[in-house]
Amino acid sequence: MxxxxxxxxxxxxxxxxxxxxxxxxxxxxxxxxxxNPNTDKSAVFNAPQNSITISPEEAKEKEETEKWFKENYEDSFIQSFDDLKLHAYSLKNTNETNKWAIVFHGYSSDGSQMSKYAKHFNDSGYNVLVPDARAHGKSEGNYIGMGWHDRLDVVSWINNVISSDKNAEIVLYGISMGGATVMMASGEDLPSNVKAIIEDCGYSSVxxxxxxxxxxxxxxxxxxxxxxxxxxxxxxxxYTLGEGNTVEQVAKSKTPMLFIHGSNDTFVPFEMLDEVYEAANVPKEKFIVEGAGHGGAESVAKDSYWKTINNFLAKYVE
Structure with a gap:
């Protein structure tokens, strides 16, 4: 036995x-x-539910805004809380202003890919700062933070802006992983200079x-x-994958928020919109773009996308 x-x-x-x-x-x-930022992501991006295509019109606009971007940016650098050298593209408005938009890109992308969003904010009278997330673009890092450690980088960029413009009125904008990043940052103790947050198709948690x-x-x-x-x-x-909880961070937010999502999003499921929206206990609005896939709300809604954003911001930014 x-x-x-x-x-x-x-x-x-x-x-x-x-x-x-x-x-x-x-x-x-x-x-x-x-x-791992150095591994091939095609297995993810080539999956049927994750494929993203752009029209010839979008390709032309991208080419034009990228040209504007390259001709107008200056490099900006800060040190992160864990001693990484982080990079951002700074685009000052031709008119002197205290309005700032800090714009955050998506997963496996970089700040230079946010040229059309940067230009729209710049045309609306904002100075624009477009950071490369850690381990993306020109920023240092050995791993993709999915918004969790990045939320503290957001705070560092905010403080960097305020250090040069103490009267800055700051708007945070992010798309996809950038959307999750600004939502995660919303739960931190943000300076009163941060007036509003806009997220487009961010996820409810990592x-x-x-x-x-x-x-x-x-x-x-x-x-x-x-x-x-x-x-x-x-x-x-x-960090653990459970720590990156967008819903819990949004629930702690004190900053007005606009939530945007395409109804046909199958990369970050449309259902996640309600989770983050319901968690917010601040002045908030929701903008659903019918028929838009992941990251496609701006392309589908066109002028109404920016009209919705401008109308929202007019309530909080002078």
Whole structure:
């Protein structure tokens, strides 16, 4: 009987070791796929529900605004809370103004890809600052923060603006991961200079977004892959996937917020809009763009997109 019991213990132990080993292997694979900035992201971006196309008209506008962007920006740098050198593009308005828009890009992108948004804010009378998120563009970093550590970088950029313009009236704008970033930043103790926040198609939490992508892209369950991926993330990036909770941060916000989402978004599911909107206990508005996919609200809604934003901001920015 003793021998049989020992055999059972050995078998169970071996199975447990195999399970844990396989779990960490899978967790490390998905960490590298999702959060290592140096790995190929085509498996994610080429998935049917994640594909994004632009029209010839959009391509032409992109070319024009990129030209304007390149001709008008200056480089700006700060040191992050964990000693990374972070970069941003600074575009001063031709007219002297205390109005500032800090514009945040999406996942696996960089600040230079936000040229059309930067130009719209600039044309509306704002100085514009467009940071490269950590591990993106010209900013240092070994991992993608998904908005969590980036939220503290947002605070650093805000303070950087205020250090040169103490009367600055600041608007935060972000799209996709940038949208989640500004929402996560909203739960921090922001200076009164921050007057309003606009998020476009940000996710309700890092955990929910990755769990959704696991199922939609790879047809895999969240358990136990998310648990192991979160442990690997803690080891390599010093945060867990559960920490990046946008809903919890928005619930602590004291800043008026505008929430934007396309009804046909299948990269960050449209249903996440209600989660973040309902969590907000501040003056808030919701703008749903029918038929728009991920990041496509501006292209589909066109003038009404910017009219909605301008009308919202007119209530809070002088």
């Amino acid at each position: 003793k021998r049989k019991f020992k055999v059972i213990i050995i078998i169970v132990s071996l199975l447990l070791v195999l399970f844990v080993g396989a779990g960490f292997f899978a967790g490390n694979y998905f960490y590298n796929l999702a959060l 955990w929910d977004e990755f769990s959704y992508q696991l199922q939609a892209t790879f047809n895999l369950p969240a358990f136990p892959i998310m648990q192991f991926s979160s442990m690997v993330t803690k080891i390599k990036a010093d």
